[in-house]
Amino acid sequence: DVKVTQSSRYLVKRTGEKVFLECVQDMDHENMFWYRQDPGLGLRLIYFSYDVKMKEKGDIPEGYSVSREKKERFSLILESASTNQTSMYLCASSYQGAYEQYFGPGTRLTVT
């Protein structure tokens, strides 16, 4: 059974703090993704990665960076958190060339 885990379910940070969101998958998937989900806007892709040390910008990369040092782990970094980054963050993974994405449970981040 595929499992995608995220480091925290709920997180509260202050404006200007550096924030790390961690995602780990246990199915040896090549592809990993970070989305944010906001009411009325759906899921929007922040960054994705098709291989270790590889990263590609999604639709809304501004204010975020990512790191993929190991195949199973994909980290999302908010260098200086702002209130407009308050959102639900979802990590997903999939096999290369496959289409089904498996999602983690999400991290609800609040920036005050």
Add this chain to the structure above:
Amino acid sequence: RKEVEQDPGPFNVPEGATVAFNCTYSNSASQSFFWYRQDCRKEPKLLMSVYSSGNEDGRFTAQLNRASQYISLLIRDSKLSDSATYLCVVDYGQNFVFGPGTRLSVLP
């Protein structure tokens, strides 16, 4: 701009009803289409892929209309457990674009 549009709903239907959702997309070159289901406060999960010829999985039927660039999901004999948000997903080359979702509430 990548666009996948859905009627946000909510669709409130009685148990046993048939309900249909539509989703429109703007990329005529898209090749892959999916419906995901997301329960309240849960992560999205794949419900079914959408094939050119249309496909059925039990009470669920998905259809694709390439000429008009829309896909549909039909749910027959609705159950209380079908209450969820249904997300339309379309490939835009390197990655997938999710629609905002349509919320369904099946009422007893």
